[in-house]
Amino acid sequence: MKRLSGLLLALALCRPALAGLTERDLSEVTLAPQPEARVPASLNFRDLSNRNMTLGEALAGRPALLIPVDYTCRSTCGPALSILEGALIQTGLQAGRDYRLIVVGIDPKDSSDDARAFVHARIGDDALLASISVLTGDPSAVRTLTASLGYRALYDAGKDQFAHPSGVVALLPDGRVSRVLSALALDPQDLRFALVESGEGRIGGMTDRLMLLCYGFDAVHGIYTPVISRVLQAACAGTLAVLMLALAAFHVRSRHVGSSSQGKS
CATH class of the missing domain: 3.40.30.10 (Glutaredoxin)
Known part of the structure; x- marks a missing residue:
């Protein structure tokens, strides 16, 4: 400022x-x-x-x-x-x-x-x-x-x-x-x-929020503004949730494939 x-x-x-x-x-x-x-x-x-x-x-x-x-x-x-x-x-x-x-x-x-x-x-x-x-x-x-x-x-x-x-x-x-x-x-x-x-x-809409990830960066201090920090935290939480669901689905699928293999043998 x-x-x-x-x-x-x-x-x-x-x-x-x-x-x-x-x-x-x-x-x-x-x-x-x-x-x-x-x-x-x-x-x-x-x-x-x-x-x-x-x-x-x-x-x-x-x-x-x-x-x-x-x-x-x-x-x-x-x-x-x-x-x-x-x-x-x-x-x-x-x-x-x-x-x-x-x-x-x-x-x-x-x-x-x-x-x-x-x-x-x-x-x-x-x-x-x-x-x-x-x-x-x-x-x-x-x-x-x-x-x-x-x-x-x-x-x-x-x-x-x-x-x-x-x-x-x-x-x-x-x-x-x-x-x-x-x-x-x-x-x-x-x-x-x-x-x-x-x-x-x-x-505003989701596009505005995504654009703010760039706009809200304070280059002088090397930090994001508080609003953008909250958006980033929410995005990270969402990404983590998706990864956990994917891992859970992979685990269930692996167990299913393993059980099928044992049944055939």
Whole structure:
């Protein structure tokens, strides 16, 4: 995840914010969740109707994609959400049933009207639009969420814009972080695998699970992710059971052949 954060930063710093920030400032902009990072399920935000909604309610017991944005961003946030919509449609997974999409504003000054205008201008798919959670929050809620994700943005008061990484965070149903993806370089197949992995085998088909044996390998640490480890354990158990049945059948057949030979003699 730390290596990816550098790519996210290189691809997606909001350009209008750069003029008032130094190179040293920008080196602090990052998206690098810690191992076992988890978003606080009880953290309160507001939806587009200005009703309180916790992150747990937004997750609704399903795997999710969370994308932090600036609703008044004049650079990459809009294209990033449009790219995400297109990739999600191509995954073949059903919004609301298979996964949740959570959009969270990083600027506490942005209103629900700002959030509504931003999302409706970029999400045209009715099913996705009906199931999306578009959230705004007070400064404390935003700080708590971004800290839990290792997400750091810098504000340029002169431009009223943020320098921030453009990333999509894949979450398990309990809020644990499973993947971080670049919002500007999303591949539909990778996105589908990220959601299947976050769903812990409850969405997708057998082909997806088999493909995850490769996708779920962490080459940096030389280990499989916990979900893939469980799949491998189940596969090994199944293989062992088949071998035991084959050996038992061979033993029974051998005894039968031996008894027949003795009868003939």
